[in-house]
Amino acid sequence: MVNGYLYTGPLPLGSVVAHNCGAAGLFSDKVHPEVILEAHEVEGLYTLTVTIGDSVQIFEGPVSSMGRRQIGQALLRYLREYQGLPAEAPWGTMVGVRPTKLLHKYIDTYGSVHAATRHIRDEFSVSMEKLATLGAIGEYQRPFLSDTDDKKVSLYCGIPFCDTRCVYCSFPYGLYQDYVGKSQFLRALNRDIEDMKSIVDSYGLTVDTLYMGGGTPTVLEDEDFHQVLKQLSLLVSEGHEFTVEAGRPDSVNPIKLRSMLELGVNRISINPQTMQDD
Structure with missing residues (x-):
């Protein structure tokens, strides 16, 4: 191996x-x-x-x-x-973190979940078990994707830093503790958020969902984290989803949790670091 x-x-x-x-x-x-x-x-x-x-x-x-x-x-x-692994894996040659994104693209192209999953089977050699799961999730998601209001947008704020590298990670990242341009990054991010607020206001847009992801967003210092959330909160109206990725428990503390509650975060995304209970 x-x-x-x-x-x-x-x-x-x-x-x-x-x-x-x-x-x-x-x-x-x-x-x-x-x-x-x-x-x-x-x-x-x-x-x-x-x-x-x-x-x-x-x-x-x-x-x-x-x-x-x-x-x-x-x-x-x-x-x-x-490596002597089985030729046919459950997901075939389909890789990535959003298989349903490709499914919906093919539903739009071919007109049905059945035709889309059949194309995926032919192109990626996905197992029938995984195709059934993928198709069921796609059918559940379709009603939520039928809203064609072009004044609704979803925004992503990326913090491309971590304090360690997860062995399973294939995403671009930098070690925050080694980065010498922290203050410049935060100033640039602040300007970016202000520009986005201007665009949203100018075009009369509604931010339906806002996701602060990474990297590891909670790797920021407590006060910096609070200030970024404060700026982002200006983009999201009450009642709409405001999510912060909090998948690295070693970088989440009571101060950051209080900041999230105070500034309108109503959802956190906690990804498991391992599937082994111990």
Whole structure:
């Protein structure tokens, strides 16, 4: 089995590589990587060279979202085969954190949940069990997506910092304690929020939901966290969803919880760090 990988090359392809390496059980390792992935983009074509010891494999595809997906699927199949894992995984070659997003895209394209799941089965080799789950969730979500009021918007505020790296993470991040530009970042974020407030007011928009995510939003110092929430609270009307991601319990404390209650946060997102009870 191999564990760590290092990727160099175009960023758009790198995101796809990270998701598929994660799906094969690998994590980013810049110090002692066992899998080296080097990509180049030349005249509309990606070339990805994968080196594991003496084994070298090359994948190619057009510079497009479909080309990146094809390379990612081929990479995942290769890594699973190399590690002796079953050829067919429950989710096939579908990776990422929002499978229903793709489902709804295909429902819009093909007109029904049944046709959309059939296409997903053909393209990604997803198991019938997972297709049934995906389809059931999609059917439940459809009524909530039928509102076509173009004056309603959902906003995301990203804090791209953490204090440690989770081994399962494939997202861009920086260690907050090592970042020397904290004050500049917070000033820029404040200006960004003010600009968004101006846009919302100018176009008569309603912020239906606001999600403060990351990284780890609660990694901010208590007072900085409070001030960012105070600015964000100006965007959300009473009665609408205001969520803060609080998935890292080591960075949540009573002071931050009081700030959230005081400034109108009505939902927190707590993601499990492990599925093992102990």
